[in-house]
Amino acid sequence: MCDTVDSGTQVAIHELGNRDGEDQGWREDIKQGCSRFVRSCCTVKTAKTRLPILTWLPTYRLAWLFRDFVAGFTVGLTVIPQGLAYAALAELPLQYGLYSAFMGCFVYCVFGGSRHVTLGPTAITTLMVAEYVNGEPVYAVVLCLLAGCVQFLMGVLHLGFLVNFISFPVLAGFSSAAAITIATSQVKLVLGLKNIPRSFIKAVPTIFQKITHTNLSDMGMGIVCFVVLIVLKKLKEVDWDKKKGTLQKPPLWQKILRKVLWLFGTVRNAVVVVAASVVAYGLLTRGISTFTLTKEIKPGLPAFQPPQFWLVKNGTVVKNGPEIIQDIGVGLVIVPLIGFLESIAIGKAFARKGNYRIDATQELIAIGVTNMLGSFVSAYPVTGSFGRTAVNYQSGVKTQLGGLFTGILVILALAFLTPSFKYIPSAALGAVIISAVIQMVEYSVIPVFWRVKKLDLLAFFVTFFGVLLLGIQYGIALGVGVSLIILLYPSARPRATVYPASIAPDDVLIVQLESGLNFPAVDYMRDVVAKDAFKEKPYKNVVMRCCCVSDIDCTVVQALDQLIEEFEARGLKLHFSCMRPDIRAALVRSKIKGFRYFKTCEDAIAAMREPDQENGEVIMTDHALLSNIDTPNDDTPDNTPDNVPCTIHIPAVNVSKVTAV
CATH class of the missing domain: 3.30.750.24 (STAS domain)
Structure with a gap:
């Protein structure tokens, strides 16, 4: 056998050795990078950032407990009737509104960065749920899980900046159109009409066609409830000291009366729903059934179990997981994005009032974990609620612990009060929703857009009419498209x-x-x-x-x-x-x-x-x-003003000749 190796073989062996060395270096780099990442994630600072409870709980004062309890209890009295009403808006069984109302209270207490924000069902998310789940609870729960996964991944990957491409005119147009769509959908409850389409463009003519079938009792109940809600809201907002025009301290009875009026105004939804239920129950005991009441609600707490990825009807599986996901479609993108945008806008607004800052990435993680865990208790997607966050703020909440009391109150309502919910008139729930969404119509921004930048009106109205006439996804897509065109046009046509x-x-x-x-x-x-x-x-x-x-x-x-x-x-x-x-x-x-x-x-x-x-x-x-010019590494800018036109003075100097580049 020959003991020598030819030169070609030697070169091949040498290259093979180099490749092995490169592979080992590549693996070592990955190993070191993963090690650095793990070490950075396992620090006290990271733990406090991703678990804000570790920041505020060690400094908690016992004196704050009563304020947190009052705020949590007040928010709970607000979210219970709203949860029932929003479930009706989503065309789901009413208990699903309460299933969606308590998980966010517990999760945000641990992961949330704002002491004021409360998570739960809202009008905007409920409208989107109604758009994409078609009244199927299985679809709603699957959407909740997948929306939470999307939000959690966006938080982990720091993709919260994507919502910045949805401009304020687009958001204002969307919320205004959504408010009108929601209010229109609830007219059927106030009038006692049946079989009204969900789409605004179809619902309006159908309502006028069936107006002669109006249930006068439902209409009367709805109008009375709406008026009472508006009056209580106005009483809550009255600044008595300013109205009196004096700085003298009022008598004790006046202080008590003002507190009572403020409390009734704050929990006005619960007051109206309870009063309407008492009236309906009293008439039923006398054999008078004139109101359209809610259906029987499943009593008790939901089972904690993984979401069901199949739809069963009459004992037969009619839809499997991929088919359900395909039916939901673009809702898997729109619901988490709009939900996060709504929550972060609310959080930033109240953070400015409370003189603190919130982390958008952490809010994404908090909402994502809430929706993922919420799907295990049959919830549908939730986000921050502006109305309930305002109640939390005005109630003087001190920490995120207030949400714990809200969640406990909702659980108690599910455990003990569900048998009485069947006496709630549907017209009362419709009045609750209409009174909540009418303030979402952003008509006041139109003069501002006109004064600041008239092109913003184009994005506003395109989104507004797109959502009203074409639907949520098409309206938002058109609005974002127009907004991006307005943003990019100066780049294509520079001055x-x-x-x-x-x-x-x-x-x-x-x-x-x-x-x-x-x-x-x-x-x-x-x-x-x-x-x-x-x-x-x-x-x-x-x-x-x-x-x-x-x-x-x-x-x-x-x-x-x-x-x-x-x-x-x-x-x-x-x-x-x-x-x-x-x-x-x-x-x-x-x-x-x-x-x-x-x-x-x-x-x-x-x-x-x-x-x-x-x-x-x-x-x-x-x-x-x-x-x-200076050398390429010279970053010193020219001493020529950037915004001053060139006034030409030809200097009497000789310039040496140099070959052109």
């Missing part, structure tokens, strides 16, 4: 100022870019420059002042190269001035033929007018970028 001959010399045209230069604007900018440069008596030189250009890309570089060639073919020279060092360095590296740069417009014109010592004529001297 530019062309200085005439009265400012610049007769044969020099100066173009000042007053905004950035990106690839969508290349053709437009070429047309702007060529419009004045390529006339019957064209200019000999064009100076492009680029002080506002903050970024370029390959498309811009290619277009500038073509523009310089086109200018030279027509006998013109294109010059650049006032560039940022990083932009200049990028253009140097691109090696554009004939690229000329000067620090100021005056330097460029001085170079154009430099006398030739041999024939005494004024000729163009091509100045190279490399002799006229």
Whole structure:
């Protein structure tokens, strides 16, 4: 056997060894990166950030317990009737509204970063649930689990910034249209009508067609409940001290009366629902059944079990997991995004009032965990509620512990009060929802949009009418699309100022870019420059002042190269001035033929007018970028004001000749 190895085999063995070394280095890098990540996650600071209860619980004072109890109890009295009403809006059995009302109270107590925010069913999320689950509880629970997973992953991956692409005009248009849609859907309960479509565009004509079938008892109950709700709300908002116009302390009886009125105004939903139920029960005991009542509600607490990924009817599985997910469709994206956007907006608003900050990533995690765990108790997706958060704030809550008392009260209601819920008139629940959503119509922002930026009105009305006429997903998609077009349009049509001959010399045209230069604007900018440069008596030189250009890309570089060639073919020279060092360095590296740069417009014109010592004529001297700019690593900006037009003064200086780049 031969003991020698040929050179080719030696090279192959050497390369194989190098590959093994590279693989080991790659694996070692991954191992070290994972180790650093684990160490960073296992710190006290990270634990306090991701579990805010570790921050506020060690400093909890016993004196705060009573305030948290009062606030939690008050919010509980608010969420119970609202939960029942929102379940009716979602076309689900009423107990599902209460199933959705307590898990968020416990989870947010541990993971939530705001002491004021309360999680639970809201009008917006309920409308979206009604849109995508079609009255099927199985669909609602699956949507809750998957929406929670999406929100949790967004929090882990720090993707909360995505909701920033939904502008305020879009959000205002969506909430206004949603409020009108919700109120319209509840008119059927107030009037006692049956078989009214959920869609606004179909519901309105159907209501008018069936108006003659109105149940007068339901209509009377609904109107009375609505009026009482509005009156109690107004009494709660009265500033008695300001109204009296004095700083004297009121008598004790006045203080007690004001507190009672404030309490009744705060829990007005519970007051109205209880009173309406008492009236309906009293009439039933006398054999009078004039009101449309809610259906029998399943008593007791929900079982804690994994969500069911199949739909069973008459003992037969009619839908499996993939089919359910396919039926929900874009709701898996819209519900978690809108839910988070609603909650973070509420959290930031009350954080400003309470002089503290909240972390958007942590809020995503809190809402995600709430919905994931909520699906195990048959809840549908929840988010922060503005109305109940306001009640929490006005009740003087001190910490997130207030949510614990709210959750306990809801559980007690499920355990002991569900048999009495069957006496609640449907008209009363309809009045509760209508009174809650009418304040969501953002009509006051229209004058603001008109004064600040009229194009925002376009995004507002496109979203508004899109949601009303086409549905939630199409309305939001149209609104976001219009909003992005409004945002990107200045990039495609940047502003530019062309200085005439009265400012610049007769044969020099100066173009000042007053905004950035990106690839969508290349053709437009070429047309702007060529419009004045390529006339019957064209200019000999064009100076492009680029002080506002903050970024370029390959498309811009290619277009500038073509523009310089086109200018030279027509006998013109294109010059650049006032560039940022990083932009200049990028253009140097691109090696554009004939690229000329000067620090100021005056330097460029001085170079154009430099006398030739041999024939005494004024000729163009091509100045190279490399002799006229600082080194590419120099980040010192030019001392030329960015927003001041070039006033041309031709200095009497000689500029040395350098070969152009």
